[in-house]
Amino acid sequence: MEALDLSMIGAGIIILGAGWGLGKIGSSAMEGIARQPEAAGKIQTAMIIIAALLEGVAFAALFAA
Template sequence: MEALNLDMIGAGLIIIGAGFGLGKIGSAAMEGIARQPEAAGKIQTAMIIIAALLEGVAFAALFAV
């Protein structure tokens, strides 16, 4: 029972970290697009790929518990 609680805490921390990471990715992408509007397509593509990988880690943490 104790190990299950620690697993849930660990999964929660991973999900919280993923949330912060997604926020950081979004803010950095918006800042980059504001500075170089002509590179918006490349920045957006890279942001979506990184965000998808990060969400995959969060989902894996959820399903591992």
Template sequence: MEPVTYNLIGAGLIVIGAGIGLGQIGGKAMEGIARQPEAAGKIQTAMIIVAALLEGLAFGALFLGK
């Protein structure tokens, strides 16, 4: 296989990992909001921060692998 293909496989793996992570964060946040709707604002903020950190990691990996 050519090296380009490996790059693409790596990118796919990164996206799978980030997808699982984002799904976990989003799902748990939804659960939390459903349990305690009055804390929705705080949960949302925390969720966005964690999602941003995860996204930074995923983009960093994609960026370095390019």
């Protein structure tokens, strides 16, 4: 059996954090849209950009490990 690979544990933590972050972004965006429906377009655009960047970090961690 091989030694414990700490890079895999680190990648797993990053991916779990990215999942939590995506959920937080989505819930905050829905709350913002509920409070100010007229700003839904701007909130949704910002949410999609941030989610894409966060997903890129998760994929980078997955493939770097």
